[in-house]
Amino acid sequence: MEVKRERIPADFRIRQLKARDMLRGDLEGEDLQRYVEERVLTTTVDKAVGWAQGNSIYPLTFGLACCAMEQIHIVAARVDIARFGFEAFRASPRQADLIILSGRVSIKMAPVIRRIWDQMLEPKWAISMGACCSSMGVFNNYALVPSDKFMPIDVHVPGCPPRPEALMHGILRLRDLIQGHAREGWRARYDAVGTEELLPGEAELESPGINVFKPGDTAGA
Amino acid sequence: MPDATELELTAQELRDVHSESILDTSFHRDRATLIANPKLIREVLGHLQGKGYTMIASLHGVDYYPEEPRLGVLYEMLDMKRVDRISVKARVSIDDPHIPSVVDMFPTADFPEREVYDMFGVVFDGHPDLRRILMPEDYEGYPQRRDFPVGGEPVLFTYNEEQGYGKYA
Numbered sequence: 223m224e225v226k227r228e229r230i231p232a233d234f235r236i237r238q239l240k241a242r243d244m245l246r247g248d249l250e251g252e253d254l255q256r257y258v259e260e261r262v263l264t265t266t267v268d269k270a271v272g273w274a275q276g277n278s279i280y281p282l283t284f285g286l287a288c289c290a291m292e293q294i295h296i297v298a299a300r301v302d303i304a305r306f307g308f309e310a311f312r313a314s315p316r317q318a319d320l321i322i323l324s325g326r327v328s329i330k331m332a333p334v335i336r337r338i339w340d341q342m343l344e345p346k347w348a349i350s351m352g353a354c355c356s357s358m359g360v361f362n363n364y365a366l367v368p369s370d371k372f373m374p375i376d377v378h379v380p381g382c383p384p385r386p387e388a389l390m391h392g393i394l395r396l397r398d399l400i401q402g403h404a405r406e407g408w409r410a411r412y413d414a415v416g417t418e419e420l421l422p423g424e425a426e427l428e429s430p431g432i433n434v435f436k437p438g439d440t441a442g443a
Numbered sequence: 444m445p446d447a448t449e450l451e452l453t454a455q456e457l458r459d460v461h462s463e464s465i466l467d468t469s470f471h472r473d474r475a476t477l478i479a480n481p482k483l484i485r486e487v488l489g490h491l492q493g494k495g496y497t498m499i500a501s502l503h504g505v506d507y508y509p510e511e512p513r514l515g516v517l518y519e520m521l522d523m524k525r526v527d528r529i530s531v532k533a534r535v536s537i538d539d540p541h542i543p544s545v546v547d548m549f550p551t552a553d554f555p556e557r558e559v560y561d562m563f564g565v566v567f568d569g570h571p572d573l574r575r576i577l578m579p580e581d582y583e584g585y586p587q588r589r590d591f592p593v594g595g596e597p598v599l600f601t602y603n604e605e606q607g608y609g610k611y612a
Contacts, residue, residue, distance in 0.1 A: 329599070333601070336598075364591060364593060364596070
């Protein structure tokens with residue numbers, strides 16, 4: 223049998239010479255500075271690790287209810303999560319980075335999910351998908367529990383069920399979070415200070431609304 | 444489904460036999476419903492059984508809060524020869540949620556009656572084995588009633604599994 227040898231690249235000799243030049247310290251002053259600026263990129267370890275982790279999330283093969291149908295679709299051709307490097311669904315929680323709670327969680331199921339979550343290795347993230355998992359949705363009855371009550375959730379995806387695009391958006395938000403530049407909410411983006419929802423009795427309003435007067439006040443009469 | 448005329452005829456037949464048995468009828472979206480007196484539910488279902496409605500396709504409970512009487516028990520009767528259906532509804536109050544059991548006439552009503560008892564607290568008098576069927580036997584309250592408080596039950600992990608309902612309690 224003939225042994226095939228790997229072809230040596232054509233510019234191998236040139237590169238060898240360049241390397242030897244560099245080692246000899248031929249470059250000096252501005253040349254050396256430009257040489258370094260062109261070839262060296264500085265960053266922090268956190269950013270580099272975050273970049274790598276955010277681009278290779280391994281989700282867990284895990285579906286709970288009807289939202290799982292939409293979750294299945296994010297792997298298919300239309301919203302293909304393989305474009306972002308998240309297509310490797312792992313069958314074991316010990317190999318997965320991300321758990322997507324896709325559906326309603328009953329009180330009996332919650333400890334099981336918590337055990338799966340505890341079996342996952344750090345770093346790990348969780349997405350709560352759909353209304354049931356976040357706020358119990360249409361199945362708001364004695365048997366269900368919202369996921370925030372038994373495990374930490376990084377991203378909530380609303381919808382009943384959310385479309386695959388919505389889940390994809392949630393996963394990309396999670397990627398931003400992992401890479402250390404979580405996107406600001408719409409209030410920060412549009413500078414909408416003072417539009418936060420207040421629960422009754424949570425805060426005193428500084429000024430009453432227009433045409434609201436106390437009993438006996440005749441200022442507006 | 445019987446049409447509206449046939450429903451009224453059936454109701455009148457029942458009234459002729461048992462004058463207090465049918466309180467009202469309803470024909471809504473082609474669904475014929477007899478609203479029956481809960482005390483005479485065995486007589487009503489027995490008469491329908493004689494007419495050919497030999498099967499209870501479904502037996503379920505409803506909570507009509509805040510209407511009174513609050514609880515309802517629905518019997519979906521099926522005539523398998525003519526493929527004809529008729530609903531029988533009986534309303535019972537929450538203070539006295541008693542209704543006669545029909546298990547001896549329709550053995551298939553056994554588990555549904557237990558489920559209605561479990562979820563709504565309707566007591567089926569004469570049921571041979573009226574226990575909870577879905578919830579733990581020491582569970583308190585009837586979880587499908589509209590005024591049942593939701594969200595207070597703790598999630599049981601290994602460390603606190605003895606605090607819940609069921610075999611450890």
